[in-house]
Structures are given as structure tokens and as C-alpha cells.
Amino acid sequence: MPLIAPRCPICLLLALLPSLIPAAHAENALRIEQLQRCGDLLEQERQEFCLRIRGLEDGDLRVSLGERELPAASIRREGEQLRLSLASADHRSAPLWLEQGERRSNPVWLSLRGSHVLAATPAEVAKNMDGLTTYVDLVSLIIEERFDGLKEARRLADKYGARVVGAIAPLNTYQLRLPVKNLTERDALLLRLGSETSVDAVIVEESAAEGEAEAEPAQEKPDQDEWAANRFVDAVNYYRRRIPAGESPIKPTPIRIGIIERNVDFDAPDFARYLGDCRPQQPRTCLYARDADKPDNHGSTVTGILAAHWDKGGNTGFLSGLEKASGGFEVIVERNSDAGITANIAASVNLVEDGVRVLNWSWGIHRVGAKDIQGDEVDSLIRSGLAMSGYEELLEEFFLWLRSKHPDVVVVNSAGNGSSFSGTDEYRLPSSFVTDQLLVVGGHQRSGRTDVAVDDPAYVTKRSSSNIDMRVDITASACAHASTLRADQRGEVHCGTSYATPMVTGIVAAMLSINPTLTPEQLRMLLRRSAMTIGGDYDFEPMDADDLTAPILPSERNYELNNEDVGRSARLDMQKALDLAVQSRDRVR
Known part of the structure; x- marks a missing residue:
């Protein structure tokens, strides 16, 4: 005879309580949903910031x-809005958070770089x-470097009845609001601006008022633990044991990482521990981001x-797994504004000037x-030729600036999910740029x-949506579980090169914490030397043009011409990459 549960209202309430707690917690939470510069964006001595608070x-x-x-x-204070006025000379870029009673908000990164x-x-x-x-x-106008950018932008604005409203000063790039009402008037004025001898390029932004995230076409989502293919857990175990090793311990270096994304849901158990003050010197991983309204x-x-906290939700963060052994990691999620690619670059410039060593660009x-x-x-994430030419010039200015002023910074970029060619500059940005400071991930x-x-090439297969070709440096697992609002519940599987990219970002940050003197060129070399393989032995000339990454060379296998890895595509081996670091x-000593 089957057992029948008693009709017990209290029992029923207790059974439902775990599902009700996240909703109640979120309703009463103190969260910073938005933080942006406001007022006069060109004012540097005293900067104003506007916050939207829930x-x-x-x-x-x-x-x-x-710490202040x-x-x-x-x-x-204006209702749910806060307006901060800060003297630049009295403060420096740092995490900002709120406290009211016993409640603490999510910390966000406030940059004073401008x-x-x-x-x-x-x-x-x-x-x-x-x-x-x-x-x-x-x-936006990129002003020729021989000109004083702001002065020249203001001169052009006066000449054409426009106003200078934004700036990426290190790149001599200034945003103008034009006196036009439609695209016909805009395009006519763009021709005149572009013909000015002081203007290197005009950037036309093509994105909706709310930006879009890079997504891949719908296809089968595997149920297996995909990260095993990159030795994720082995790498965490290696780092935890090797760094404090008794005979030859390593003093790890704190590393700051920038992620160009909009926000993170701090109501998810994966991120709840990051609320309020976080001090990476303990050491631990700290996360600064605006709050999102959904965890996936x-x-x-x-x-x-x-950065997801282990064993609390749908995800497992690589850097948070290295705690106690590490020197501390700061993960800054920042997108500047919703102004598309131009905002991505503005945010990246601020982050680099604020000391970020690794930038994660899961977009293209x-x-x-x-x-x-x-x-x-x-048919996804496409832009017109007019917009692409402006973006190409802006990205070129950014990487030239990196090489000149910040040669130790590395950018990790997703190859894209268009089943296309990542390295053709006529087709895709920014992955087509050839520079030591850009790593491209399939x-x-x-x-x-x-x-x-696990080290057999047949252990994995190419994700059919992943962009390919010689410009792709390495591949990583493309599928991860999303976060959830329920503790100990695994979320839906999300797939795409967007999620392969932070796997490489995380291992690069860990390698730099072990040896901060590694250059971007050396990091790429160590990633390739440590890589496992994927795909068949094509002998450098795949007949179907289906090479996923640049083929492994004999020089990346101790010049062994007959090594079985030669000619195959490179697959991330996180544990071996740490060992080589x-x-x-x-070798330095």
C-alpha cells in the first residue's frame, strides 16, 4: 500500500521555504544596478557619477x-538615484559599495580615468x-596624433554646429553630438568631417539602445562535464599544492582581470559572498560588477x-578555486555604457590604466x-562596411596604444560563433588583428x-559553430552551466566561444600570478607548448579548410618533426600550462 503524505499546512510551508528564500532575499536586497559618469564628461578635476540603486x-x-x-x-540622493561628486586629486579608482543597516550592496568598480x-x-x-x-x-572622431585631440575636436564641433560629449583621450578619440535629425543629414555631415585633414577616422556606432551579447546558433548542448577536456580540476589541484610547496614555495602575485560585460546577478549563490567589502590581500578572489536581474x-x-563560488550554485569559478594558495585576484566587470563597441574600448582603456593585466573580450x-x-x-552580430571601417581604426589605435604604453597587458578574445573565419579582417573584428597582445580562443x-x-585528439571535437582558421591560437571547452537562484541547483547549459574565452583568461591570470614577468608573446608560447590536440593529422594542409586553430609547429614540440601533435589544432591544457609557468x-633565475 503506498504511503500518503499527511495534509499538514506547516509541513507544506517548510517544504516550499527553500524556493521562497531567494525571491524574498532579492526583494529586500540593496543592489547597485547602474554606475556611469554624468554631468560634464570632459571635466577631469571633479568628476560626477550617477548610480541607480535597488x-x-x-x-x-x-x-x-x-578603504574610505x-x-x-x-x-x-534623489529617490533611487545617487549622484557622487569626487575631486580626482583626492581619490583613486577603487571598488565602491553601499551599506544600509545590516545590508550591503554589490561592489562596483569606479574608475577615475575619464x-x-x-x-x-x-x-x-x-x-x-x-x-x-x-x-x-x-x-566619434579619431584625431590625428599630431593634433591636440580635445582642442581639435572642439574646433570641428564649433565649425559644424556640433558638441563634444564624450572622450577616449588616450586614443585621441572624441564623441560628438551632431546637429542632424535623420541618416541622410548624418551621412552628409560624416563626409565633410571625414575629409578634414585632422580626422583619421569617423566611428559610426551600430547597436541598439541596449547592446546585444554574442550568441551561437541553436545546436546540441552536451550534458557531460566539458571542462574535463581542459584539465580544469587538475589545474586547481596543481596550483593549490605547488604554490605553497614546502621545499620551493612560490610567492604569488596579485592579479587584476577586466571583463567587458554589462553585469552579474549577485542574488545567485554563485556570487552572494562578494557583497560588500572584499579585500584581495587576504588573499581571495574579489568581484566588482553592476547587479543583473537574472542569473543566467x-x-x-x-x-x-x-569567480563563481564553489559548490553553491550552477557554476564553478577557476580563480575562486585557487584561494588561500593565490596572491588574490580582482575580477572587474565593466562595460562603460551601452554604446556598443566604442564603449567596450572606452572601458578597456580605463581598466588598463587602472592596472588590469588581462582583459576578457567575449564579443566580436x-x-x-x-x-x-x-x-x-x-547572420548574427553583423555590421555595415561603414561601421566596420571605423571600428577597425579604433581597434588599431587601441592595440598601438597598448604596445606603446602597456606592453605587458594581454587581451583574450572569443573567435566567434558564425562558423566562419576568425582571422579575415574583411569579415570579423577584433579577432582578425595580428598582435602578440591578442589571444584568440575557439x-x-x-x-x-x-x-x-583525455589527451587523445579524439577526446573532443570541434564545436561546429566556432569560427576557425590560422588566427585562432587555442581552443577551450565551449559549454558551461549558467548560475541559478537556488543553491545546489545546476543551471541550463550555455555554449559558445564566449565561454571558452574565460577559461583561457583564467589560466593566463594564474600563470601571471606565478610569474608576473611573462610577456604576452611568452604566454602564447607556453599555452601552445602545453596544449593537447584536437582533430586529425592534416600535415599542415587540411583538405576541407577545417583547421580549427593554427597548427602546432615542430618548434612547439621541441623541434620533433615526427611528433604526433605536429599539424593538429591546439587544445588548452590548464594543468600543464601552470607547470610551464x-x-x-x-629559467629567469
């Missing part, structure tokens, strides 16, 4: 920036001839691969008409074979 109540409010509590005189561009409102965009959403009256968004999944765009490997047109998935070891310290 859960703000009447009563005392403490606002902390770094901000005085009440610098804070103006690069910021405005996003268009829904009323300030229109559809162009390609059917793409484009900004009508906001454009793009930013939360990308960030979770690096294709030119209209780009072909995939089957000869069909790519995606693979488990093959399902159980009769082969340790060995690189001995």
Missing part, C-alpha cells in the same frame, strides 16, 4: 570607495540601408567561469556579407568517446 530605503546610508567612506557632502562615451536612447537610433540599428546624431545572463555565465562582430565555411552568409566539445584518454621562473 532596495534603497530611508535612513542612514554609508558609501565607501576603496565618502563624506555626506559628496553624495546627493574615458566615457554616451549611449543613444531609443529615440536617437534608426534603421540604415542594411536594416541595422545605427546611431543618428552620435559619432551572458555576463554572469562568463564571469562565473572565473562580422561584416555584412561575411561567409561561413559552407559559403553561406553569417571552442570545442566532448566527442562522447569513452575509450580514449613554474618552470619559466627557474
Whole structure:
């Protein structure tokens, strides 16, 4: 006879309680949902920042920036909005968070570096001839380096009846609001601006008022633990044991990482421990980000691969797994504004000037008409030729600036999910740039074979949506579980090169914590030397042009011409990469 549960209202309530707690907690939470420069964006001596807060109540409010509590005189409260006025000389870039009673907000990174561009409102965009959403009256000018950028931008603005409203000063790039009402007027004025001898390029932004995340076409999502293909757990175990090793311990270096994403959901158990003050010197991993309204968004999944708390939710963060042994990691999630690619670069410039060593770019765009490997047109994340030419110039200025001013910084970029060619500059940005400071990451998935070891090329297979070719440096597992609002619940599987990228970002950060003198060129070399393989032995000339990464060379296998890895594509081996980073310290000494 089957057992029947008694009709017990209290029992029923207790059974439902775990599912109700996250919702109640989120409703009463104190969260910073937005932080942006406001007021005069060109003012540097005293900068203003506007915050949108959820859960703000009447009563005392403490606002902390770094280790200092901000005085009440610098804070103006307007309902759920806060406006901060900070003297640049008195402060430095640091995490900012709020406290009210016993509640603490998520910490966000407040940069005083000054690069910021405005996003268009829904009323300030229109559809162009390609059917793409484009900004009508906001454009950016890259001023020739021999000119004083701000002075020249203001001269041009006066000449054409425009206003300078934003800037990326280190790149001599300035944003103008034009006196136009439609695309016909805009394009006519762009021709005149572009013909000015002081203007290197004009950047037209093509994105909606709310930006989009890079996604891959729907296809099968594997259920297996994909990270085993990159020896994720082996790498965590190695780091925890090797760094404090009794005979030859290593003093790890604190590393700061920047992620170009919009926000992270701090109501998810994966991220709840990062609320309030976080001190990486303990050492531990710290996370600074705006709060999202759902746990399975793009930013939360990308960030979770690096920083999710272990055994609490749907994800497992690599850097958080290294705690106690590490020197501390700071993960900054920042996107500047919703002004598309231009904002991504503005945020990247600020982060680099704030000391970030590794930038995670899980984004990219294709030119209209780009072909995939089957000869069909790519239909996601496409931009017009006009926009692509401006973006290309902006990215070139960024990497030239990196090489000149910050040669130790490395950018890790997703190869893309268009089943296309990542290295063709006519088709895709930014992965087509050839520079030592840009690592490009493709995606693979488990093959399902159980009769082969993890280091066998047949252990994984190419993710069919992943972009390919010689410009891709390495592949990593493309699928990860999203975060959830319920503790101990695994979220839906998300796949794409967006999620392969932070796997490489995390291992690069860990390698730098072991040996901070490693250059971007050396990091790439160690990643390739330590790599496992994927795919068949093509002898350098794959007949079907289906080479996923640049083929492994004999020089990456101790010049062994007959090594079985030669000619195959490179697959991330996280544990061996850490081992080579340790060995690189001995070579320096």
C-alpha cells in the first residue's frame, strides 16, 4: 500500500521555504544596478557619477570607495538615484559599495580615468540601408596624433554646429553630438568631417539602445562535464599544492582581470559572498560588477567561469578555486555604457590604466556579407562596411596604444560563433588583428568517446559553430552551466566561444600570478607548448579548410618533426600550462 503524505499546512510551508528564500532575499536586497559618469564628461578635476540603486530605503546610508567612506557632502540622493561628486586629486579608482543597516550592496568598480562615451536612447537610433540599428546624431572622431585631440575636436564641433560629449583621450578619440535629425543629414555631415585633414577616422556606432551579447546558433548542448577536456580540476589541484610547496614555495602575485560585460546577478549563490567589502590581500578572489536581474545572463555565465563560488550554485569559478594558495585576484566587470563597441574600448582603456593585466573580450562582430565555411552568409552580430571601417581604426589605435604604453597587458578574445573565419579582417573584428597582445580562443566539445584518454585528439571535437582558421591560437571547452537562484541547483547549459574565452583568461591570470614577468608573446608560447590536440593529422594542409586553430609547429614540440601533435589544432591544457609557468621562473633565475 503506498504511503500518503499527511495534509499538514506547516509541513507544506517548510517544504516550499527553500524556493521562497531567494525571491524574498532579492526583494529586500540593496543592489547597485547602474554606475556611469554624468554631468560634464570632459571635466577631469571633479568628476560626477550617477548610480541607480535597488532596495534603497530611508535612513542612514554609508558609501565607501576603496578603504574610505565618502563624506555626506559628496553624495546627493534623489529617490533611487545617487549622484557622487569626487575631486580626482583626492581619490583613486577603487571598488565602491553601499551599506544600509545590516545590508550591503554589490561592489562596483569606479574608475577615475575619464574615458566615457554616451549611449543613444531609443529615440536617437534608426534603421540604415542594411536594416541595422545605427546611431543618428552620435559619432566619434579619431584625431590625428599630431593634433591636440580635445582642442581639435572642439574646433570641428564649433565649425559644424556640433558638441563634444564624450572622450577616449588616450586614443585621441572624441564623441560628438551632431546637429542632424535623420541618416541622410548624418551621412552628409560624416563626409565633410571625414575629409578634414585632422580626422583619421569617423566611428559610426551600430547597436541598439541596449547592446546585444554574442550568441551561437541553436545546436546540441552536451550534458557531460566539458571542462574535463581542459584539465580544469587538475589545474586547481596543481596550483593549490605547488604554490605553497614546502621545499620551493612560490610567492604569488596579485592579479587584476577586466571583463567587458554589462553585469552579474549577485542574488545567485554563485556570487552572494562578494557583497560588500572584499579585500584581495587576504588573499581571495574579489568581484566588482553592476547587479543583473537574472542569473543566467551572458555576463554572469562568463564571469562565473572565473569567480563563481564553489559548490553553491550552477557554476564553478577557476580563480575562486585557487584561494588561500593565490596572491588574490580582482575580477572587474565593466562595460562603460551601452554604446556598443566604442564603449567596450572606452572601458578597456580605463581598466588598463587602472592596472588590469588581462582583459576578457567575449564579443566580436562580422561584416555584412561575411561567409561561413559552407559559403553561406553569417547572420548574427553583423555590421555595415561603414561601421566596420571605423571600428577597425579604433581597434588599431587601441592595440598601438597598448604596445606603446602597456606592453605587458594581454587581451583574450572569443573567435566567434558564425562558423566562419576568425582571422579575415574583411569579415570579423577584433579577432582578425595580428598582435602578440591578442589571444584568440575557439571552442570545442566532448566527442562522447569513452575509450580514449583525455589527451587523445579524439577526446573532443570541434564545436561546429566556432569560427576557425590560422588566427585562432587555442581552443577551450565551449559549454558551461549558467548560475541559478537556488543553491545546489545546476543551471541550463550555455555554449559558445564566449565561454571558452574565460577559461583561457583564467589560466593566463594564474600563470601571471606565478610569474608576473611573462610577456604576452611568452604566454602564447607556453599555452601552445602545453596544449593537447584536437582533430586529425592534416600535415599542415587540411583538405576541407577545417583547421580549427593554427597548427602546432615542430618548434612547439621541441623541434620533433615526427611528433604526433605536429599539424593538429591546439587544445588548452590548464594543468600543464601552470607547470610551464613554474618552470619559466627557474629559467629567469
